[in-house]
Amino acid sequence: MEYVLETMSLCKSYRHFKALNGLDMHIPKGAIYGFVGKNGAGKTTLIRLICGLQPPTSGEFTLYGAKNTCGDIYKARRRVGAVIETPSVYLSMTARENLKQQYRVLGLPDFNGIDELLTLVGLSDTGRKKVKNFSLGMRQRLGIAIALCGDPDMLILDEPTNGLDPQGIIEIRELILDLNQKRGITVLISSHILDELSRLATHYGFIDNGRLVKEISAQELETLCRKCARVTVSDISALALILDKTGLEYKILDNKTADIYAHPNITKLTLALADVGCELLGFEERNESLESFFISLVGGERQ
Amino acid sequence: MIRLIRADFSRLFMDKIFYIALIFNFGFAAFIGITRYFDSLEYHHYINIPDDFLFVGTEYIGIVIAILSAAFIGTDYSCGTIRNKLTSGHRRISIYFSELLTNIAAAVMIYLAFMAAVCLLAALGFTADFKNDIRDIVKTIFILIPSIAAFAALFTAIDLPIASRSASLIVGVCLALGMIISVSALKFHLSAEEYRQLPVEVTEYGNEPMTEPQYEKNPAYVDGAKRKVYQAVYDILPNGQLLDINEAVIYYELDKFDGKKQMLFAFGEIIVFTAAGLFIFSKRDIR
Incomplete structure (x- = not known):
């Protein structure tokens, strides 16, 4: 470049x-x-x-x-x-x-x-x-x-x-x-x-x-700040299996948490997880802005 | 640097303060010339306007240059336009010399306005023509220019590093006033006679006694190393040089006047002031 x-x-x-x-x-x-x-x-x-x-x-x-x-x-x-x-x-x-x-x-x-x-x-x-x-x-x-x-x-x-x-x-x-x-x-x-x-x-x-x-480029930042739903489950492999079947884009963060880059139907997801014996422990919609990205980088002190 | 000089000159010719200074100097010369002329008619004493007044304005020219320089250079700082010059890829040395040359040109033009008024009065018939040889007068004007330029170099060296219009104005005017006072004091001591006559007691009939006059050592007189220091400071200060020029013209002593020494001092000062100012300016952080 x-x-x-x-x-x-x-x-x-x-x-x-x-x-x-x-x-x-x-x-x-x-x-x-x-x-x-x-x-x-x-x-x-x-x-x-x-x-x-x-x-x-x-x-x-x-x-x-x-x-x-x-x-x-x-x-x-x-x-x-x-x-x-x-x-x-x-x-x-x-x-x-x-x-x-x-x-x-x-x-x-x-x-x-x-x-x-x-x-x-x-x-x-x-x-x-x-x-x-x-x-x-x-x-x-x-x-x-x-x-x-x-x-x-x-x-x-x-x-x-x-x-x-x-x-x-x-x-x-x-x-x-x-x-x-x-x-x-x-x-x-x-x-x-x-x-x-x-x-x-x-x-x-x-x-x-x-x-x-x-x-960082604006494109990279956009990827980092994409709208997503952060879900916490008892069995991450079960979640991955369900998400693969539904075709939703996701990213596994650890053995209990994953980000889903879409707005999933919570009822359907919960039922599908229950069918395979997996519990939904948490659900959080995330929409990181430039501002929150900046704060996460430099700490939370006020400007 | 040519580009900067062009820009600075065009700004000078748009500067209100420059025109005010020109008009003030022209008007002041005309005012003192006319009032002194009418005084001379009333009190029957002889004055010769061109010779007596042509260089009188040099006594306060330092103050005018201080104000003009602070206003001109200070504007570049107060408006932030010095940043435009640096961002446009100009070196600090070019900026410095451009401002210096503009200041010198402005100072000389302002003094020429004073002389123009004096010459106009003479042309209009206020007393006689020059009593000094006109060629000597022209030569003196050329000797005067470096001394005026030394003032401009001094205030450029102050104003560019100070970087504040109001601070430059205060420092410049105080310095110019201080120099006037210093030169007056030095002149007083240097021109004092070594001995002064004691007051003579008169008789009860008002007659002076038929005795030899008595003298005492004049306390204002300085000699030895002190005199040398006083003389050196007097010679170095641009006002001292300008005062010498003025006196040489008024007392028709241009033939005794050492123009070369005068110019040497003036050019020396220009070099010293510019080197010092440039050194500080080149190290300065500009905001």
């Missing part, structure tokens, strides 16, 4: 506090990588390191094949657009002036494409309105537009839906999906709104205390 970003034992310390503690991460090309973690887990720190705002204390990372210690990293960063925490926009300028400014920073030869960007983020009708008079959602969208200047191959979004109203959240989500699907932009998106992330991400990285505790 081709990775856009790989980190190897990346560490970042602030005095005695380790914000990143040997983080290993792999972002495949074309993915929407959901970066999940509690507040203070190290999500923003990692993003700052990748974007060159701060140097790592130890470890290294490669961005588009360029090591962070090599001069090529500056070239690689030109392929990245980012919105880190708050949108980086000049408040005394209009949306168009902000985009022009970013075009100059990038050294783009002309201002073609600004109208398209403004339309893409829904800010084409802001005219001479200064950014200081924009709503938070508008600023967030302008931040994304600035990150998109120069057609980056990768977009890094740090908590992009923070402070947005439901409509704003939907707009940002649709924009990200659109950019990923139509333009093939790889997206790293950090968030602790897991429900929102679950609608977007193709891959997940779960961070806790500066370490990546799990990296």
